[in-house]
Structures are given as structure tokens and as C-alpha cells.
Amino acid sequence: MKFGNILKKELRELLTVQTILSMLVVFFVYAFMGKAMGGAINDAVTSGESMTVINLDGSDFTARMLDSLPDYGFTPQISELESENYFTEMERLGTESMIVIPAGFGESAQKGGGAEVEVYTLMNKGGFGSALTGSHAFSGVYAIESYVSDSFQNDVLGLSEEEKAYLSEPVVTAEYVCANGRTENISAESLMSVMMSQSILAPAAVFFLLMMAAQMLMTAISTEKIDKTLETLLSAPVSRLTVLCAKMTAALAVALLNAGFMIGGMMIYMSSMMSSAMSDISASGEAGEAITAAEAAASLGLTLTAGETAVYGLMIFLSIAIGLAISLILGAMATDIKSVQTLLTPVMMLTMVPFLVTVLTDINALPTAFRVILYLIPFTHTYTAMTNLVFGNTGLVWAGVAYQLLFFAVCMYLAVKVFTSDLLFTMSFSVNSPKKKSKSTRNKGLQTEDREQ
Amino acid sequence: MNEILRVEELSKSYKKGKKAVDSLSFSVHEGEIFALIGPNGAGKTTTIRMIATLITPTSGDAFVDGHSIIREADKVRSAITYLPDEAGAYKTMKGIDYLYFMAGLFCKTSEETERCVSRAVKMCGLGDRLEERINGYSRGMIRKLLLSRAVMTRPKLAILDEATSGLDVINALDIRKTIKQLSKEEGMSFLLSSHNMLEIEYVSDRVGIMNRGNLMVTGSVEELKSRYSAANLEEVFERVVNSDEIR
């Protein structure tokens, strides 16, 4: 009953407006990132069909070409220039990229040599968007190319339809990916978009979960210590283990709630990435690809089975539990709010370093010494688990689970040790070590302040 | 008179070789207000934390209502309440919820909890403000809330570390009055501490003067003042410390 009371109180303290907001923010960031990125790609694909074109060439050929471009899947929006400054012109026309057909284009194209078009991309807000639209000016260029090539083949060379078809695709590439002893008819590129979400997004989610959980519990426990509500609580008839268990349970529950939000957000992200990846494939119409990237990944064993997902979930759970136990111990050492940030640093390093290494390189390819050091950090096992599970390094994964269990047991043992001994009140860490205790003048002016501390 | 607290040769070293509290012995009787006084760093908080079972003594023992603070810590915790120096309360809670939460830890039945809380509500004088979050409370309001929480369960011994420090005159006076009243009218026992020696005169029945981990003398305020022919406790302290250094 006392446990229940304290648990309720802990939950209330952890579930502040701030923590709930940050959960929602993470959820929406994931969800919208998927939507926005999927959307940007789709947008770029569709809006590539219509783009500003400036015609500086007066030839009949070019005029005919611009009329026929819609047949090639591209609708030019013909505009006129008012000045020579392309930057201000693009801003005036409200376009982020445009195709300029210079004078003499028609003549060169008909002669069969060195016809040139210019593509201008506006960079005024930086980032992804302009780069994407810029690259999609090339679908306009592609249409122009096709038209010029066709007219050359028709009018100059006088080729038949079969010959033209042959020239348009003289060699067909069939791409295959081999993994886990199986082969699938899919291009490595389209498979990568699916794989990336597994090998980067999942570790990123684990990283955020760990940081948020550690920060949350450490703030809570150090606040209790600084406000001396912990002293008050522990002088009441409750066992210290009850208090410790309630704190740990509440923090785990909140962290799992957070994980729920994150997984929800990620699922939305994944599904929108998948659908856009698929529309990408159908748009580019690569030869011979009979199945979608997601299906291929599953059939190649590159996605997690139900059992593997359970193991992965267990590892995430253990990592959070370890992070919380460490935070509990470190948080108990805080003597002021400022020291909390400093105490958070070791936890942050332990979570960030293996995360970055996992995302940027392949840990298993590192020199043994580095690998051993990294695998001594319990979180590393969770970061690499996805890849290891997918590629069948199950031994490494199970060793990781065992190590994490052991690590958790040791951390909890230490936490219990700290909580049930003097250490909880004597162990301290403060940023500016000489304690500054300024006590304002009391009601009765005079006082003997013989500072011993 | 019954002894509520008996302290026997209690010592504590945080670091080896340096005693923060050195073989303290004293007792507190039922219905009495006993105050440990001395400058900052004298060892008052260390002594109090040992009696409140938060830290363990290096040597010696103390008995609250006959229970050892070392061997029967849980029984001691049921007999005492402790208000730490400069303590706060859970900021996100409403004052009233804090009282219910703390009462729930001490009381066995819900009737008992209700009785304790209504006592605290009457005593703290915060009225409607109890329905607000502690977040917005002033220092004085928090101290009143915490004091009423410390006495609402009628503990055998209420331990208050620097009960009035950091408060303005009016709030400090209110707190002192409440303590005095509880002792006179309900026979509650208090162990107080203060580094403000002038103020503590008005509230305590007996005091123990501490300096550098040692308990120099104990006695009633009047007794000490006449023994050292001093006008107030500050002068008593000065003379006690001087005579100690001459010895």
C-alpha cells in the first residue's frame, strides 16, 4: 500500500507537462519526418512534370519541341526573362529551378552536335528542398533529350520503330541482391532505403529513449535530494528498498510509455517511407524488378522475425533499465541543479559514442581493441543488435543479452548499496566544490557564524 | 519524567580520523523542548541525521522510546518525525495532497489519516492556499506546511533541524509559538537545532551547546545563564568555548 502511494507520487513527478510534451514532440517529429520526406520525394517526382522553361532560341525546331514535350511526360511553363540576373528572375517567377534554352539550340540539335540546355537552381533557403527540386529539373532535361534524340533518329537517320526502341535501351540490366544465402531480383539501391531505416533509425530511437530516460530520472532524484524531500521520506516508516523500487518502477513505466510513442511514430515513418520508396521504383520503372523492396528485404531475411523483434525489444528494455540504474546512482550524488548536467555527461558519452560508431561504421570491422572497448559499453549491444540479428550473428546477440543482464544486476546491486547505506547522504558531487551556503541575516541580527564547512 | 530520547556516546566520522560528532551523550524527556545549539559545522545536523536513522553512527547508540537507532531503525522511524534543514516539499503537489501523502506513510487506517490531515490543516493556517500547488508557496508557507506535517501524527519525538532559519520575524514567531503550544498543551517532545542562539532561548526548555563536534554543556537556559553569569545564550556560548580553549 505504501509502495502504491509512493509509486503514484513518483509517476506524478515524472509525468510533468515537460516530459509529456517531449514525448509528443518526438512522436510527431518521427511521424512528420516520414510524411515530409516521402512527400518531398513524391512532390519532386510529380512536380518534375511541370517546370519553368525560358526559351532564348527563336528556331522553329525549338518551338515544335516545346509543343511536343507533354508527349514526353513534361509540361514546360514557358516564361520570359525581364533581366539578365537569373537570381532575381527566379525569385520574381517564384521558381526554385528553371531550364534555359540558349540561342542556337535548334540549329545544333538538328545538325546533330553539342546542343546545350542550361539548368538553374535557386539556393536561398538551403537544405533539402532546393537540392531535390534542382535535381528534378533533370526530368525536364530528360524529356528534351528524348525529343531531340527521337527527331534526329526520325528525320536525319530515318530509323524504324524497332531500331529506335532498341537504341533507347540497348542493354537491360537485371539487378540481384544476395544475402543470408538467398538471392532476390532487386536493386541494391532500392533495398538500401528500407535497410537504412533499420540500421540508423532504430539506433537513433534507442539513443533518444536512453537520453530522455536518464535525464528524467536524474533530474527527479537530484531534485528530491536537493529539496531534502528524500530525507523526509526516508525518515518516515517506509523501507528504503520500497522507495528505491517505486522510483525504478515509475521511471521504467514512463520510459516504456515514451518508447510506445516513439515506436508509434517510427511505424508511421516507416510506412510512409515504404510507400514513397515504392512509388519511386514504379516511377523510374527499373527493369526486371518484380517485387517491392520491403518484400525483397523480408525474403532475404533482412527484416526481423517476430522472435528477433522480441529479442530486440528485450535488449532495448535492458538498456533502459541499465541507463536508469546508473542515473539513479549518479543523481543521488547531485548537490545542486548545476551538477546534474555534469553528472549526465558520463551517461551521455556512454550512449552517444557507441551510437555514432554504429551509425557511421561497422563495429565488427574495427580493430579488436576498439571492438572490445565498445562492447564493454552495454548499450553498444543494443545498437548493433538489429544488424547482427539480420545477418545471423545470433551468438553475438545472445552474448550481448547475457552481458546486459549481468551489467544490470551489478548496477542494481550498487544502487541498492547506495540507497541502503550512508552513501545516499554522504556521497556528493558538486561543480564548485567549496560549498557556498549563504544564509541571510536572521530575524535577530547578531549571529555567530563560525564556518567549519 | 520519562526519557523519550537517550543518546549514548554517539560519534560520527565522515572521513577517517576526523570526527564530525564526538561521543555525544544527552537525553530528552517527555514533553520537553530540547535544542542543540552551536555555530555552523558544530555537528548538529550530523547528530540529528543519526537519530533520524538516515546515517549510521561510527560508534555509540541512541534510543528513541527505548528503541535503538541502529538495531530497530524501523521502530524509531515510526516514533519520530523529522524536518530537515531548509527542506522543501514536492513542488508539483498541492499542499493538501502533500499532507495526505505523508500521512499515508504513518497512519494505518484511512480514519487515522483523515484525523492527522485535518489536524495539520487547522495548525498550518494556510487555509485555501492548501488547494494550490506547492510551487507557488513562499518559504514561510512551506515551513508551516512542513511543521504541521511533522506534528500531525503526534510523534513521540519531533526532530526539527534549524526550524526557523531563513524565515522573517513573523513567520519565525508563528513557528516558535506553535512548537511551544504543542509542548505545553499536548505534551509533545521536540529535539530542535539552531545556530541562532538568541532566538532559541525563547522556545527551548533545555539546551545543549555544541562546538566542533563536542557537546560542551547541557542545562536549562536560566541555569546556564546564571552558571556563566551571562545575559544571554550567546554569551554563555562564548564563555564555554573560551574556557574550553584555556583548559
Ligand SMILES: Nc1ncnc2c1ncn2[C@@H]1O[C@H](COP(=O)(O)OP(=O)(O)O)[C@@H](O)[C@H]1O
Ligand atoms: N556529507 C558530509 N560529508 C563529509 N563531511 C560532512 C558531511 N556533512 C557534514 N560534514 C562535516 O561534519 C561537520 C558537522 O557538520 P554538520 O553536522 O552539518 O554541522 P551543523 O549542522 O552543526 O552546521 C562539518 O565539519 C561538516 O563539514
Ligand SMILES: [Mg+2]
Ligand atoms: Mg546543520
